[in-house]
Amino acid sequence: MDEKTCEIFNIFSLLRKLNGLNKQRIESFGLNNLESIILFHIDKIDNLTQKDLVNKLQIPKQTVNSKILNLKENDLITMQGSTSDKRIKTLVLTKKGEDEVRKINEALSLSNQKIYDDLGEESIQSIKENLNQLIVTLEKNINEEVI
Template identity: 25%
Template sequence: MSFLPEILRSIGIIARSLDSISNIEFKDIDLTKGQYLYIVRIGENPGIILENLANIIKVDKATASRAIQKLEKNEFIERRSDETNKKIKKIFLTKKGKDAYPFIKRENNYSNEMAMKGLSDSEKELIHQLLVKVQTNVESDWDLVKGGGKRNY
């Protein structure tokens, strides 16, 4: 059991390091504090609604809403009313967002390559499979807690 905290610590260090690098590199295109992640997810899911976007990114709706407002103000995204239900606002990349998207994807691909440097193809596949299992476990707890449930320690 003592091995587990070291694994989670390593995952946290990796995530924070890559996030910090991205925030520094994306300053040149006026993106700050994880906004690049929203652009990628919106680019992958044009017309997504805020609630679904927040769920994909694993943040609360208020956090996603603030990020979307900033991205809209900086003209990376636009919200459009649904054709059948005007209350539903769908989110799309603007030209500026679409122009930023390939740069963000290239940075992500480079980061993946650097993170996997020195690993064989079978090691890369194994780490991917294991991390998907860890992600699934954590997401089930996230769903429980976000739904008002309590975890049993």
């Protein structure tokens, strides 16, 4: 591997580590990362269905279904008929689910504020810009490879 290739590999390794650390924060609440993402989507989006989650998160239907079953089993969510069409089942937080989302949001908000304060606004903006540039470049590269 040449030096340039190694540097790109290192960037992706850092991103994987960052993602792992973020997952660790979530898992301290007894949920896996995907379960918490699903809970947050249910909290923020009215009349959300499993199909909506599959499309929005771009993950397999069976994976979403499995996580939803876990959340239902733990009494964090329930399914009910849609307000517009009773045949369509929407995902709704239970009282326990609402409490869990609130608890996680409060803890993550404090943690995120500490991270922001440690890094500072200038670093945060720079990181965002650099990651967006990496995304655009990677998408362009992928599209060129497909052609």
